[in-house]
Amino acid sequence: MDKKLEVCLTPALIHLYNVEEYVVVIIDIFRATSSICYGIENGAEAIIPVAEVEECLAYKEKHPEYLLAAERNGEVVKGFDFGNSPFSYTTEKVAGKSVVLTTTNGTQALYLSRKAKQIVIGSFLNLTAVCSWLKTTGENILLVCAGWKYNFNLEDTLFAGAVIEQLKDGAYQLDDPAIAANDLYQLGKHDIKQYLKKTSHSERLKQLGIEEDIAFCLNVDTTTAIPVLQDNRLIRLIF
Amino acid sequence: MDKKLEVCLTPALIHLYNVEEYVVVIIDIFRATSSICYGIENGAEAIIPVAEVEECLAYKEKHPEYLLAAERNGEVVKGFDFGNSPFSYTTEKVAGKSVVLTTTNGTQALYLSRKAKQIVIGSFLNLTAVCSWLKTTGENILLVCAGWKYNFNLEDTLFAGAVIEQLKDGAYQLDDPAIAANDLYQLGKHDIKQYLKKTSHSERLKQLGIEEDIAFCLNVDTTTAIPVLQDNRLIRLIF
Structure with missing residues (x-):
């Protein structure tokens, strides 16, 4: 029987x-x-990944060598090593280190998915790497969009559609959210950045002054590592 | 300030x-x-609209003249007047009558929206009538898709996109779900029936033998009445 390839549009x-x-x-x-x-x-x-700034600090007490990453309202939290910008995660800064990262939407999605067979992390950066690996699993696949405050957002859904684009010839059964995500990807794929400009989110992010981050996050296939969740830590998947 | 035009993709x-x-x-x-x-x-x-067959029966006891409509697994429930097919709602059958209708997804959506300023009922049948009226309200508009078992479905979302298509030049602020719904409508609008054939739902409905119902439900602008909720009853909106 066909395996399922489905999209959970929001953690809710x-x-x-x-x-x-x-x-x-x-x-x-x-x-x-x-x-x-x-x-x-x-x-x-x-x-x-942790949900609260306080949890970050608790880690730091036990492990003073850990780096802490947290932002609130677009500013690095005082006393933290860096914020949520991908530019903070360069080799110089993170190689060989452990980083405690506070996220809100992302952490909720991870927590609520914790009973899954396996949890990996996807982004446009490692799109093809993730897809290639997914094909080898032979498992049902659920793409969980972290969304925005528990609601649907376009950028996460579009990425889900990009994954489906690479997998859909593999005889997977798609659910309606997966069909929609892939159709939206068809509309956006020729210029994802341009397509996402119309989102509500886009304006908010612009106000945070992180347009360079946004452009960076839309680079496709610039990395090959697949982060996998193991004992509440995201590490590099070896396969 | 712009009014909001938003889409709630599922009652959940x-x-x-x-x-x-x-x-x-x-x-x-x-x-x-x-x-x-x-x-x-x-x-x-x-x-x-009621959620359970039992509630229907309670109405009938009080009001023997009411018609009862209920289906389970595509069959009219024993002792009921008719099922959920739109073909049951002809003038001959319903003119001047009250009908108690069990639905699952639709009733949940109604119940969960009960605190709204006003609740009206939309379908492709009364699309333009609903849109014309919405424009006159000057209110924020929330399009609530009943979906399928609390999850997203394509047909309800596509209809939301059709509403947005008629309203979007009216300086409404769209949220991401509204943008997505309207984009999906762009993909499907030239042949909605064909577009919806790929949905998971479509196969299920086919198995229920209600393809004629489906075709009927996709007729656009064949009616002008706008059902409005008043004291738990849907009646014709007078405006």
């Missing part, structure tokens, strides 16, 4: 899926999963 | 909106809201 819908039956890809394009892919590519030993 | 996301701030359009294309539009157009005095 994840209870509708038996995540135990799936390999899950977490998607939070602006900027958590893009930064994570870039950091793991650049040799970070582990990236530890 | 409705808690993300302050429904009090919106006029809500409930959308359950296959087949609840299409049948309701057709019934009200054809002179039904009221259509009373």
